[in-house]
Amino acid sequence: MSLTDKDKATVKALWAKIQKSADAIGADALYRLFTVYPQSKIYFSHWSDLGPNSSSVKAHGKKVMGGVALAVSKIDDLTRGLLELSEQHAFQLRVDPANFKLLSHCILVVIATMYPQDLSPEVHVCLDKFLANLALALSERYR
Amino acid sequence: MVEWTDKERAIITGIFSKLDYDDVGPKALCRCLIVYPWTQRYFGAFGNLYNAEAIKSNQKIADHGKTVLHGLDRALKNMDNIKETYADLSVLHSEKLHVDPDNFKLLGDCLTIVVAAKMGSAFTAETQAAFQKFLAVVVSALGRQYH
Numbered sequence: 664m665s666l667t668d669k670d671k672a673t674v675k676a677l678w679a680k681i682q683k684s685a686d687a688i689g690a691d692a693l694y695r696l697f698t699v700y701p702q703s704k705i706y707f708s709h710w711s712d713l714g715p716n717s718s719s720v721k722a723h724g725k726k727v728m729g730g731v732a733l734a735v736s737k738i739d740d741l742t743r744g745l746l747e748l749s750e751q752h753a754f755q756l757r758v759d760p761a762n763f764k765l766l767s768h769c770i771l772v773v774i775a776t777m778y779p780q781d782l783s784p785e786v787h788v789c790l791d792k793f794l795a796n797l798a799l800a801l802s803e804r805y806r
Numbered sequence: 807m808v809e810w811t812d813k814e815r816a817i818i819t820g821i822f823s824k825l826d827y828d829d830v831g832p833k834a835l836c837r838c839l840i841v842y843p844w845t846q847r848y849f850g851a852f853g854n855l856y857n858a859e860a861i862k863s864n865q866k867i868a869d870h871g872k873t874v875l876h877g878l879d880r881a882l883k884n885m886d887n888i889k890e891t892y893a894d895l896s897v898l899h900s901e902k903l904h905v906d907p908d909n910f911k912l913l914g915d916c917l918t919i920v921v922a923a924k925m926g927s928a929f930t931a932e933t934q935a936a937f938q939k940f941l942a943v944v945v946s947a948l949g950r951q952y953h
Contacts, residue, residue, distance in 0.1 A: 691931075698931035699938055715931070768915060772922045772934060779923035784840035785858050787919065791841055 664792055671738050673789035678735045681778055685732065688773050689724030690715075695769040696762075703762055727766070734797045741800035753804040760805065763798035770794065808943050810885055817936040821921065822882055830920055831875030832868035836861050837916040838909075845909050874913070881944045889947045896951035907949035914941040 666674075681688065694715045696703045710719045730748055737744020752758050771790065775782050782790070810818075839846050840858050852867055854860040861867060877895065884891040899905045918938060922929045 695931040695934055699935045771919060772929070775919045775922040776926050776929050779926065782919070782923060784837040784862075787837060788841040 664795065666738065666789075666792055666796055670789040670792050673786055674738065674793045675735060677774075677781060677786055677790060678732075680781060681774060682732065684777060685728040686721070686725045688770065688777065689726070689728035689731075690721040691724070691773045692766060692769040693720050693724040693727065695772060696766050699769065700762075700765045703765060706756070706758060706762075731770075731797070734793075734800070738793070741796050742803050745797070745800040746803065749801050749804040752801055753806075760798065760802040763801060764795075767791075767794035767798060807886070808888065813932075814936040814939065815885065817933050818885070818940050819882065821925075821933070821937060822878070825875075825921075826924075827872055827875050830917070830924065831873070832871035833920045834913065834917040835867055835871035835874060837920060838913045839867070841916060842909075842912045845912060848903065848905055848909075875917075878944060881940065881947075885940075888943050889950065892944065892947035893951060896948050899948055900952040907945075907952055910945040910948050914938075914945055917941065 694713075697707075697713050697720075704713060707713060707719075707723075710717070712719060714720070730745075733748070734741060734745060771782070771787070771794070774790070839849070839855060839861050846855050849855060849867065849870075852870070853864055855864065855867070880891050880895075881888045899907075918934070918941070921937065922934070925933070
C-alpha cells in the first residue's frame, strides 16, 4: 500500500496546517497511548511521571513529532530517510513494532479532536497510509 | 466476565446519550469503506461505491450505517452480558454475511475517529480508553461464534 503522489500531496498539505500544534499533538497522543494501551508504558518505566502534565511526556511527544516531521520531509524515500531512527528503535530501544500501529491510531484520534474539519475520510486514508509506511520504515532494521 | 467501573459505565452511556445516530452511523461506515476499501466487498448489492463522493451520497450505505450503530445499543443495554447478547449477530455475520472478523475492528476504529471529531477536547484520553474498551468487547463478542 505505497504512497501515491496524491497521498504525498495530501499529507504535506495537512502537515503544513497542523505542524504548529505538533508538540501538543505529540504529548496528547503519547498520553493517550499510555491510557488506552497501558502495556506501552513498559518502555517508560524509568519515568516517574506518566501523567498528562508530565514534562517527560511533553518532551518526548515533541521528539516523536519531530520524527514525523522528518518523515514528511523524506516522504519520497521513507526507508532511507528514517534509517537512523530505525536503527535506534531496532537495536537500542527495541520497541515491539506493534506499538507503532497503536501510536499511529492515537495520533489520528488527536488530529480528529483538534482538526475535525480537516480529517475527512479522503484525508484520513492518506494519513493512515503515510503512518503505516512510516512504521514500516521504522521497522526496516529490526531483522 | 468483563468488569466495568462506574466511571467507565458513565462515560460510555454519556457518549451514546449525546450521539446523533443518523449522522455518526453513516459517517462511520462511509469512512470505513473509504479508508479500508477492501471492506467494500460486503456491499456489492448497495449500488455505486466507485469513489468517496459516491460512497458518501449512497443512501443505502447511509441507512446501513444507522442500522450498525443502533446495533451497539444492544451492548449498551446489556453491558454485563455482551457476549451472550451478540451470539445471534455473531452467527449472522459468520454464517450468512461471511464478514472477516478483523473488519469489526476497522469499523470500530473509524467510529472512534468520528466520535473524536464530534466531541473534540471532550474526547479525553480516559473517554477514549472507555469507549475503545467497550468496542473491543463488542468486537470480541461478534467474533465468538465463528468456526
